[in-house]
Amino acid sequence: MSSMMRLISILLAVLPFLGVGNALAWGRIVNVTQPCVFHGPTGYAWLANITSFSHCSGIIISGLKVPAGVTLSLRNLKNTSVTFQGETSWGYQEWAGPLLSIEGNNVTVKGAPGSVLNGTGELWWDGEGSDGKTKPKFFKLKLTNSTVDDIRIVNSPVHVFSINNCRNLTLANIMIDNSLGDKRGGHNTDGFDISESSDITIVGAKVYNQDDCVAINSGTNIVFRNGTCVGGHGLSIGSVGGRTNNIVSNVLFEDSLIADSENGVRIKTKSGESGTVSNVTYKNIRLENITKIGITVDQSYGATSKAPTSGIPVTNFTLVNITGTVNAKGTNIFVNCGNSSSCESWSWSGVHVTGGKKTKKCLNLPAGISCS
Ligand SMILES: *[C@@H]1O[C@H](CO)[C@@H](O)[C@H](O)[C@H]1NC(C)=O
Ligand SMILES: *[C@@H]1O[C@H](CO)[C@@H](O)[C@H](O)[C@H]1NC(C)=O
Ligand SMILES: *[C@@H]1O[C@H](CO)[C@@H](O)[C@H](O)[C@H]1NC(C)=O
Ligand SMILES: *[C@@H]1O[C@H](CO)[C@@H](O)[C@H](O)[C@H]1NC(C)=O
Ligand SMILES: *[C@@H]1O[C@H](CO)[C@@H](O)[C@H](O)[C@H]1NC(C)=O
Ligand SMILES: *[C@@H]1O[C@H](CO)[C@@H](O)[C@H](O)[C@H]1NC(C)=O
Ligand SMILES: *[C@@H]1O[C@H](CO)[C@@H](O)[C@H](O)[C@H]1NC(C)=O
Ligand SMILES: *[C@@H]1O[C@H](CO)[C@@H](O)[C@H](O)[C@H]1NC(C)=O
Ligand SMILES: *[C@@H]1O[C@H](CO)[C@@H](O)[C@H](O)[C@H]1NC(C)=O
Ligand SMILES: *[C@@H]1O[C@H](CO)[C@@H](O)[C@H](O)[C@H]1NC(C)=O
Ligand SMILES: *[C@@H]1O[C@H](CO)[C@@H](O)[C@H](O)[C@H]1NC(C)=O
Numbered sequence: 001m002s003s004m005m006r007l008i009s010i011l012l013a014v015l016p017f018l019g020v021g022n023a024l025a026w027g028r029i030v031n032v033t034q035p036c037v038f039h040g041p042t043g044y045a046w047l048a049n050i051t052s053f054s055h056c057s058g059i060i061i062s063g064l065k066v067p068a069g070v071t072l073s074l075r076n077l078k079n080t081s082v083t084f085q086g087e088t089s090w091g092y093q094e095w096a097g098p099l100l101s102i103e104g105n106n107v108t109v110k111g112a113p114g115s116v117l118n119g120t121g122e123l124w125w126d127g128e129g130s131d132g133k134t135k136p137k138f139f140k141l142k143l144t145n146s147t148v149d150d151i152r153i154v155n156s157p158v159h160v161f162s163i164n165n166c167r168n169l170t171l172a173n174i175m176i177d178n179s180l181g182d183k184r185g186g187h188n189t190d191g192f193d194i195s196e197s198s199d200i201t202i203v204g205a206k207v208y209n210q211d212d213c214v215a216i217n218s219g220t221n222i223v224f225r226n227g228t229c230v231g232g233h234g235l236s237i238g239s240v241g242g243r244t245n246n247i248v249s250n251v252l253f254e255d256s257l258i259a260d261s262e263n264g265v266r267i268k269t270k271s272g273e274s275g276t277v278s279n280v281t282y283k284n285i286r287l288e289n290i291t292k293i294g295i296t297v298d299q300s301y302g303a304t305s306k307a308p309t310s311g312i313p314v315t316n317f318t319l320v321n322i323t324g325t326v327n328a329k330g331t332n333i334f335v336n337c338g339n340s341s342s343c344e345s346w347s348w349s350g351v352h353v354t355g356g357k358k359t360k361k362c363l364n365l366p367a368g369i370s371c372s
C-alpha cells in the first residue's frame with residue numbers, strides 16, 4: 001500500500017460516514033467522497049430522504065431494517081457500488097412489493113461474506129402463492145452494464161428476482177434458499193423471472209424454491225450456467241405469450257443440475273397467442289428425481305383442453321447431453337406441438353432420461369425427435 005493509499009484509507013476510516021467530508025491532507029483542506037452507509041432501524045429514513053446518491057463513492061446497506069409496506073429503492077445509480085452487509089430485513093405487510101429495487105447503469109451490487117436478505121416469507125406463505133394473501137415480490141432489477149454478486153436471499157414471500165428491461169447484466173453466485181417453503185406453504189417462488197432483457201448471464205446460482213428456477217418470458221442472449229435448482233419447476237422458457245413482448249431467442253442453459261423438481265427442461269407457450277421461441281439450447285444438464293416431466297415442450301399452456309396451437313413456433317431447439325431420472329409416476333419426455341411447422345429444426349443428442357413413463361400422446365414431433 002502506498003503512503004497516499006494508506007492516508008486515504010485512514011481518512012476514510014475516521015471521517016463521518018454520510019456524504020462528502022472535508023479532510024486535512026498534505027496541509028490543505030480537500031473534499032473526500034465517501035461511501036454512504038445506511039444502517040439499522042434508522043437507516044431507511046435517511047435513505048428515503050436522499051434523492052441522489054451521486055455524492056456517495058459507494059452505498060453500504062448494513063444491518064438495515066426496512067419498515068413494512070415500503071420498497072428499499074436505489075434508483076438513478078451511476079458508476080457506483082451497492083454492498084449489503086449483515087442481515088437486511090423487512091416489516092410485515094400484505095402488499096405487492098417489491099421489497100428491494102435497484103436501477104441504474106454501471107453498478108456493482110455485492111453481498112458481503114455472511115450477509116443475507118431475509119424476506120421472512122413464512123409470515124405470508126399460505127400455500128396459494130400469487131393468490132391468497134397479497135405477497136410482496138422480492139427483488140426488482142433494472143440495470144445495464146452491471147453485476148450482482150454473492151447475494152444470499154432466504155424465504156421470499158413469492159417471486160424472487162424480476163429482471164425486466166436489463167441489458168448486459170451478470171449475476172454470479174446468487175443463493176436463493178426458500179427450502180423452508182417446501183413444508184411451510186411456499187408457492188410461486190420463482191427464482192429468476194426474465195423479460196424484455198438482453199445479454200443476461202447467471203452463473204453459479206443455487207435455487208431452492210417452489211416454482212420455476214428460471215422463467216424467461218421474453219429476451220435475447222441469455223445464459224444460465226453452472227447452476228443448481230432444487231425443489232421447483234425446473235429451467236423454463238415461458239410461459240411465452242400474451243405479454244407486451246413475446247419473443248425469446250438465443251438462450252443457453254449449461255452445466256447445471258435440476259433435482260427434486262416437477263419438471264427439468266421446459267418450454268411452455270400459451271394457447272391461442274403469438275410470438276416466437278428460437279435458438280434455445282440446453283447442454284450438460286443433469287436431472288434427478290423429476291416428479292412430473294423430465295423434458296417438455298407444450299404449446300397448449302393455459303388451455304384446459306390441452307390442445308396445442310401454432311402461433312408461437314419453437315425453432316432451433318437444441319438438447320445436448322441431458323441425462324438423469326424421472327420419478328416412476330412422472331413422464332420422461334412430453335412434446336405437444338400445434339402443427340407440423342410450429343416445432344421445427346430441433347436437434348437432440350445425448351438425451352438419456354429414464355425412470356418415468358413413456359407417453360404415446362406426443363403431437364407433431366419435429367423430424368428426428370422421439371418421445372421415448
Ligand atoms: C468541499 O465541499 C464543500 C461543500 O460540501 C464546498 O463548499 C467546497 O467548495 C469544497 N471544497 C473543495 C476544495 O472542493
Ligand atoms: C428528511 O428530510 C426532512 C426535510 O428535509 C428533514 O426535516 C428530516 O430531518 C430528514 N430526516 C432524516 C432522517 O434525514
Ligand atoms: C463504472 O463505474 C466505476 C466506479 O464504480 C468507474 O470506475 C468506471 O469508470 C465506470 N465505467 C464507465 C464505463 O463509466
Ligand atoms: C458515469 O456515468 C455517466 C452516465 O452513465 C457516464 O456518462 C460517465 O462517463 C461515467 N463517469 C465515469 C467517471 O465513469
Ligand atoms: C430471518 O428472520 C427470521 C425472523 O426474524 C429469523 O427467525 C431467521 O433466523 C432469519 N434467517 C436468517 C437466515 O437470517
Ligand atoms: C452500457 O455500456 C455500453 C458500452 O460501454 C454503452 O454503449 C451504453 O451506453 C451503456 N449503457 C448505458 C445505459 O449507459
Ligand atoms: C458490460 O458491462 C460490463 C460491466 O459489468 C462492462 O465492463 C462491459 O464493457 C459491458 N459490455 C458492453 C458490451 O457494454
Ligand atoms: C460452479 O459452481 C460451484 C459452486 O456452486 C463452484 O464451486 C465451481 O467453481 C463452479 N465451476 C465453474 C466452472 O465455474
Ligand atoms: C444462438 O444462441 C447462442 C447462445 O445464446 C448464441 O451464442 C448464438 O450466437 C446464437 N445463434 C444465432 C444464429 O443467433
Ligand atoms: C423427490 O422430490 C420430491 C419433490 O421435491 C420430494 O418430496 C422427495 O422427497 C424427493 N425424493 C427423493 C428420494 O429425494
Ligand atoms: C454431460 O453432462 C454432465 C452434467 O450433467 C457432465 O458431468 C458430463 O461431463 C457431460 N458429458 C460430456 C461428454 O460433456
Ligand SMILES: *[C@@H]1O[C@H](CO)[C@@H](O)[C@H](O)[C@H]1NC(C)=O
Pocket residue numbers: 278279315316345
Ligand atoms: C436454425 O436452424 C437452421 C437449420 O439448422 C439454420 O439454418 C439457422 O441458421 C438456424 N437459425 C438460428 C437462429 O439458429
